[in-house]
Amino acid sequence: MRPAGAAVALAALLPLLLAAGAAASDAAVAPPAAEPAYYSARYRLVGTLCQGVVLAVGLAGNLLVVAVVCGARSMRSPTNCYLVSLAVADCLVLVASVPNEIASYYLVGNQWLWGDAGCAAFVFSQNLGINASALSLVAFTVERYVAICRPLRSHALRSVARARRVSLLAWAAAAAYSAPWLLLAATRPLRYRGLPELRACAFRLERARYLPYFLCDLLLFYAAPLLLCCVLYALIARALFRRAALAASGGAGLSPHASAAGVDARCQVVRMLAAVVAAFAALWLPYRGLLVYNSFATLLSGDKYMDLWFLLFAKTCVFVNSAINPILYNAMSAKFRRAFRRALLRCTRRAAAAAAPADGPLSGSGGTRLMV
Numbered sequence: 001m002r003p004a005g006a007a008v009a010l011a012a013l014l015p016l017l018l019a020a021g022a023a024a025s026d027a028a029v030a031p032p033a034a035e036p037a038y039y040s041a042r043y044r045l046v047g048t049l050c051q052g053v054v055l056a057v058g059l060a061g062n063l064l065v066v067a068v069v070c071g072a073r074s075m076r077s078p079t080n081c082y083l084v085s086l087a088v089a090d091c092l093v094l095v096a097s098v099p100n101e102i103a104s105y106y107l108v109g110n111q112w113l114w115g116d117a118g119c120a121a122f123v124f125s126q127n128l129g130i131n132a133s134a135l136s137l138v139a140f141t142v143e144r145y146v147a148i149c150r151p152l153r154s155h156a157l158r159s160v161a162r163a164r165r166v167s168l169l170a171w172a173a174a175a176a177y178s179a180p181w182l183l184l185a186a187t188r189p190l191r192y193r194g195l196p197e198l199r200a201c202a203f204r205l206e207r208a209r210y211l212p213y214f215l216c217d218l219l220l221f222y223a224a225p226l227l228l229c230c231v232l233y234a235l236i237a238r239a240l241f242r243r244a245a246l247a248a249s250g251g252a253g254l255s256p257h258a259s260a261a262g263v264d265a266r267c268q269v270v271r272m273l274a275a276v277v278a279a280f281a282a283l284w285l286p287y288r289g290l291l292v293y294n295s296f297a298t299l300l301s302g303d304k305y306m307d308l309w310f311l312l313f314a315k316t317c318v319f320v321n322s323a324i325n326p327i328l329y330n331a332m333s334a335k336f337r338r339a340f341r342r343a344l345l346r347c348t349r350r351a352a353a354a355a356a357p358a359d360g361p362l363s364g365s366g367g368t369r370l371m372v
Contacts, residue, residue: 001229004273024105031066032182033191034109034110034191034193035192035194036109036192036193036195037108037109038318039105039106039308040110041307042107042129043308043312044105044106046122046312047101047102047105047312048102048105050316050350051098051101051102051315051316052098052102053093054095054098054316054319054322054323055099055102055319055323056138057321057323057327058076058090058091058094058319058324059091059094059095061323061327062088062090062091062322062323062325062341063084063087063091064326064343064344065084065087065325065326065329066084066087067157067343068313068336068339068340068343069081069084070082070084071343072227072339072341072342072343073133074253075335075339076160077160078143078158078159078160078162078163079140079143079144079163079166079269079273081160081163081164082136082139082143082163082166082167083136083140083325083329084141084167085132085136085139085167085170085298086133086136086137086140086276086325087325087326089128089130089132089133089136089322090129090321090322090323090325091129091130091131091133091322092125092128092129092319093126093129093130093133094127094314094319094321094322094323095125096109096122096125096129097318097319098120101319104265107191108195108198109190109194110190110199110200110201110202111190111198111199111200111202112187112190112198112199112200115187115199116186116187116324117185119185120181120182120183120185120186121182122182122201123184123185123201124178124179124181124182124185127177127178127181128171128174128175128178128219129322130173130221131173131174131177131178131217131221132170132174133219133280133322134170134222134225134280135170135173135174135221135225136167136170137225137276137277137280138225138228138229139163139166139167139170140273141228141229141232141233141273141277142232143158143163144232144236144270144273145232145235145236146158146240148240148266148270149235149238149239167293177220179273180213182355183204183334184203184205184210185201185202185203185204186201186202186203186204187199187200187201187202188200188202195218197353207280208239209296211295211298211299214291214295215295218288218291218292222284222288226277226280229277233270234271234278237270239245239268240266240270268332268333271332271335272328272332272333273310273328275328275363276325276328279321279325279328280321280325282318282322283318283321283324284317284318285317285321286310286313286314286316286317287315287317288303289312290307290310290311290314292357293305317346
């Protein structure tokens, strides 16, 4: 196992953001003539298996969400437009983070393979995906709030075209906020005894200068979105309870059955979206909590928390957050289940049709000649 000072490879998720609380300090660059350090075989095995499965499931699920919403006209709604934005952001996080994280388990120290441009690009991409996903959560929560609590204004404010514009604006804001990482990340020399000079992806400036940026991340893309979502879902729940009571008495000129059916459909969507937000809060909590603790420990010159297994757990939770949403859609939305099933059935039929010409000579008249 490599020493604690190099525990979190900068090739991993949010290499520099996580570094604010854990590694990515001057200790991330090995001193001259240091002994080579590697992760243990058990650590490699657990990390590779867990994160490899998360990567495969996450990419397949999120790409399926994009294909289903874009391919089926009945699935094109403002809410689903925001879910596509969230799926793309999750794919970006997984692609920019997990392969490098797994590769880091088999490299010496904090070795970085992709040069200065790769260091900046990967850090920027990870932050872009994470920030865009947080803004997408806020966007679909606000959209549900308007649809349920402000129905008279919803027709003017809710449309697929408007949802697309809001999604593009969210991505532009996330890109602008993340852009400084293109200049703030760079590689530094990494020296080990008996090995040629290597490179490590690290801070361009002293670590202490990045703390305000990290605390802004925590506030703008975790605490504030969660607080806003909690308030809006509380208002949504109150509106739905009132509507359910009205439906039970056959209010609004509808039969009790028709009114209850409409409320139940909206409740199902809200429960699904609330579960997505709850998963975001729970799965980011270990990492964000570690970041806050280690940031204050740095300011107070205290000891940072550097348990390797907890670091692996915290990072894997973040990866799971980028993979779990399609599973929640399938579990909590009958409409998404049907759409997923139809999409998978179409893929199966196309695969069977593509394989049919190769099987042709073994059937029909060709098969008959072979048997004569």
